[in-house]
Amino acid sequence: MREILALLLFSMSFRSFAESKSIVLNNIDTLQNKNELRIGDPAPEVKVRWIKGKPVQKFEKGMVYVFEFWATWCGPCIKAMPHVTELAKKYAGKATFTGVSVWERGKPGQNINELVDKFVKDMDDRMGYNVAMDGIDGYMVKNWVEATGQTSIPATIIVDGNGKIAWIGQPMEMDSVLLQIIEGKFDSKGFAAKIAKSQESTFKGNKELEAQVAALKPIQDAIDSKDYGLAMKRYNSTIQADPSKKSFLFIAYYTSLIHLDPDQAYSDALRFKDSAMIQYAIVRVFSAEENLNKKFYAYAISYFEKQPNNFGFWPMSSAAYFNFGDVAKAVETLQKFIDWCNAAKAPPPAAYLEKEMDRLQRYKNVLEKK
Known part of the structure; x- marks a missing residue:
């Protein structure tokens, strides 16, 4: 479970939801029958x-x-x-x-x-x-x-x-x-009493995550097949049955919305400008989704440039620059992030970093052809 969660935390901090969700969904069996x-x-x-x-x-x-x-x-x-x-x-x-x-x-x-x-x-x-x-x-x-x-x-x-x-x-x-x-x-009994609360908290969290992931999977399956109408239908049905899952499923919802009604998605971004959490989720979607109107990428870039020293934003901002068409800035930003990771005392998991390096190379290849 922890490795899945660790990767999820890294990927959801630094990458698109479409990429980060797969880490959990592809390992859903490990969340069950523990x-x-x-x-x-x-x-x-x-x-x-x-x-x-x-x-x-x-x-x-x-x-x-x-x-x-x-x-x-x-x-x-x-x-x-x-x-x-x-x-x-x-x-x-x-x-x-x-x-x-x-x-x-x-x-x-x-x-x-x-x-x-x-x-x-x-x-x-x-x-x-x-x-x-x-x-x-x-x-x-x-x-x-x-x-x-x-x-x-x-x-x-x-x-x-x-x-x-x-x-x-x-x-x-x-x-x-x-x-x-x-x-x-x-004193095993004393130690058992000492860690009991921590264990119970973890076991409870595991069960809650399993329920959240189970709810996400059918929605994300529809998104992966680009059937955004079905994804939205499944989202609405899930939320109607259990409103508490709304926050966990927000990015899946917004990813569907941006394809079904781009104007509404952009309007919502402006409407929720005062909500830091929602803004963060929105710009993640704006950055990662390809072939959108450039105003979405410009919006995300503006958000990231207001916080230039937040290393967690650099992979997302590099994607926004790339999709906007500023490939040189995308390369510069992602290279800066990779350099930071290599110098960090506690770097992200190697598999995650390798994927970022592959993405950097793809950006460089595009830049060379310009």
């Missing part, structure tokens, strides 16, 4: 593709198991690997460490298994513990990461000597906890 795993519950089965080390076939009595969930694109995960290696050496014979690659992605046509295998090989001794990879069905994500309410990686889950979930957290924070679990001195 278990809820709490401290003290028996650890689920381990189903992975083993890459390195000794496979964990079952939980041996008295042995503590540390599962470290990571991805090749995750900077903080990579940063934590040497520390996890140190702990694995320190507690050899008392705790078994396994790094599980999850939410991996690559370029179209790229073999993800080969990508992960090469990464592990290149890391060599810096990953001095068992290494595995989640299957294509996402079993480990669904039954371990999401089931415990984890919302990001790196994520660490520790199984105690009785085969039960003892601790959930970050790899750089487990040192003292791990020792207590190994020695049988850790």
Whole structure:
């Protein structure tokens, strides 16, 4: 769930709704049928593709198991690997460490298994513990990461000597906890009470998001097929049945409106000028939709130029410049964003950045032909 949400947050901040919604809709199965795993519950089965080390076939009595969930694109995960290696050496014979690659992605046509295998090989001794990879069905994500309410990686889950979930957290924070679990001195009940509220909040949010996404999918399907009349019909039917979904579905509604009644869409943009949230949603649609009247792109550009230092607007403004016809400005703006990402301490997911780089190259190709 978290990887989907992380990508959604990045894409919905920086890109068109049509692009960002697909990240959730294409992974809708991962939003469904999730278990809820709490401290003290028996650890689920381990189903992975083993890459390195000794496979964990079952939980041996008295042995503590540390599962470290990571991805090749995750900077903080990579940063934590040497520390996890140190702990694995320190507690050899008392705790078994396994790094599980999850939410991996690559370029179209790229073999993800080969990508992960090469990464592990290149890391060599810096990953001095068992290494595995989640299957294509996402079993480990669904039954371990999401089931415990984890919302990001790196994520660490520790199984105690009785085969039960003892601790959930970050790899750089487990040192003292791990020792207590190994020695049988850790207060699991106290920890369970401490994180219960956070877990319940996450589980509730997961269910709410699932309902929102389920409502969006048929509307977006119609938009994808360019049947905007059907999209609007489905939107109206959904809102009539549940008005609370209006905000979540607004951009799908507005995307349909701009094709069905451009004059009304532009009029609404002027009418809601005092609403920051609605304006933001509107200019996202204006920027991304192609072959509109240039006044829509000019409107969006004017909005973005009033906030020139808001890096989150740069990808959208580059699209507005490109659709307006100012390709040079589109290239300049998107290049500035990519440079910012590469220099950031916590950059967007690699797959997202790769798509932006591909878009930049497309803009450059058009510019060269001018």
